[in-house]
Amino acid sequence: MPRRWGPAVVLAVLGVVLGVVERNVASPIVFLVLAALVSPRAFPRSVSDAEARERSSQDGRPIIYWRPGCPFCIRLRARVGRLSRRAHWVDIWADPQGAAGVRAITGGDETVPTVVFRGEGFVNPAPARVVEMISSTGR
Incomplete structure (x- = not known):
């Protein structure tokens, strides 16, 4: 199961980290949308x-x-x-x-x-x- 969700989790975490580092909301939103697209749920x-x-x-x-x-x-x-x-x-x-x-x-x-x-x-x-x-x- 972790292997299937790995790409989505990596993108989501990356988006949150970039949002905190850059102090903006655009990065997390973009990366969360990408995470949703690569997830098995899509x-x-x-x-x-x-x-x-x-x-x-x-x-x-x-x-x-x-x-x-x-x-x-x-x-x-x-x-x-x-x-x-x-x-x-x-x-x-x-x-x-x-x-x-x-x-x-x-x-x-x-x-x-x-x-x-x-x-x-x-x-x-x-x-x-x-x-x-x-x-x-x-x-």
């Missing part, structure tokens, strides 16, 4: 890799592997917007099987975001492509 509820694969085989929705603090995951989440609930999200720091699945797709690296759609893996795909994938499921 993403839809994660499921296990096994659950995501099971659900995806039934409903055809993509599986998105991510990890807290990843700037590319944050960019993808922001671009997908409300459609994010129509994908299955797997936090690779919370699910070792998910991390192993990503390594199998990427050739040994834990590069995220990695998206699996209709049995095909995509490493750090363009957000517009993921929106297309999600939209094509029609649900």
